[in-house]
Every structure is written in structure tokens, then in C-alpha cells.
Amino acid sequence: MDAEPLTQLDPSYTTVMRIEGLLTTLPFIIGAGVLSFAEVVPAWAPGIPVLILAILLIGVLPMKRYRSRGYHMAADRLRVVKGVMFHADTVVPFSRVQHLDVEQGPLERAFGIARLILHTAGTHNASVTLPGLPFDDAKAMREDIRQHVKRESL
Structure with missing residues (x-):
């Protein structure tokens, strides 16, 4: 059974997952912007974790999920x-x-x-x-x- 060739999903599925990742990341981007603008923390501090989250949810995970399905x-x-x-x-x-x-x-x-x-x-x-x-x-x-x-x- 494991020798059966798998059919890949439609490539546009990665685009849909990327948009979903962007929509998930958006509140964090807005929150980081508010914290930076209000000068509650240094301007760069909230940006680094949000940037890492965005790279993972928009760039890395959609391709990994697509290739694994x-x-x-x-x-x-x-x-x-x-x-x-x-x-x-x-x-x-x-x-x-x-x-x-x-x-x-x-x-x-x-x-x-x-x-x-x-x-x-x-x-x-x-x-x-x-x-x-x-x-x-x-x-x-x-x-x-x-x-x-x-x-x-x-």
C-alpha cells in the first residue's frame, strides 16, 4: 500500500495557506506596530518575534504542509x-x-x-x-x- 504513488494537491493550495498565514499574522503585526508607536518598548523589540512568526506562517509552513500531503x-x-x-x-x-x-x-x-x-x-x-x-x-x-x-x- 505504501508503494502507491501519491497525487499532489493543486499548487494554488500553497497560496491559500499563505494568505491564511498572513491573516493569522496580521493581528500580531498590528499589535507590534501599536507597541512600537506607543513607545512602550523599543521599536525593534516586538518586530523580531512577529517577523519570525510571519516567516514561519507565510513562507515556511505552507510549503512544508503542501509537500507532506x-x-x-x-x-x-x-x-x-x-x-x-x-x-x-x-x-x-x-x-x-x-x-x-x-x-x-x-x-x-x-x-x-x-x-x-x-x-x-x-x-x-x-x-x-x-x-x-x-x-x-x-x-x-x-x-x-x-x-x-x-x-x-x-
Whole structure:
């Protein structure tokens, strides 16, 4: 199973993660600016940790997360691999799928990508999310899995 070649996610997923990192960093940038402007601390002091945080959340982590993710869709299962620090390799047999969702947030919609979510029976890993798919690919995968589930139930 581990020898299966993984399909990479859409490269625009890194841009979405970078924008999310920028939005996360923005309050810290504003706070550092206020502290510097109010002269509560030396002007450079709040800037250094905020700069490090920005480099990590905008520059480094999106690429590491992108490179660590992938998937393989076989005839009867979907394998999803993710994780930079904590690696997860999840295999979802289509026979366990209860229902499927394709979701897009505003950023994902702007870049034409989506998340495929497989909801399964059971409690552990009851939902498996595959982000960063081109929207049309996510819909096609949903329909392929739905057809397989429909055949299984007949």
C-alpha cells in the first residue's frame, strides 16, 4: 500500500495557506506596530518575534504542509497522507463511506480549489478531509466514490 504513488494537491493550495498565514499574522503585526508607536518598548523589540512568526506562517509552513500531503484513489479506497510534525496515513475503504461533501471557503473559491470530505461509520477518524483539490476534480472524485458506494449497497 505504501508503494502507491501519491497525487499532489493543486499548487494554488500553497497560496491559500499563505494568505491564511498572513491573516493569522496580521493581528500580531498590528499589535507590534501599536507597541512600537506607543513607545512602550523599543521599536525593534516586538518586530523580531512577529517577523519570525510571519516567516514561519507565510513562507515556511505552507510549503512544508503542501509537500507532506497527497492522496491515492484506488478502485475501492482513498488513501490520504498528511502531516509535517505528526504524520498521518489514512485509508478509507469506500464500503465505510456514509456520505460525501465538497466544500469551499471564500479563499478556496477564489482560487478554484475545494475540500473533499468523506464521512464514515464509526467514531475514530469519522471524517476524513482532503483539501487543496481542483474544484472539478473534487466533484468528480465525489461522484466516483458515490457510484462505488451505490454499487456496494445493491
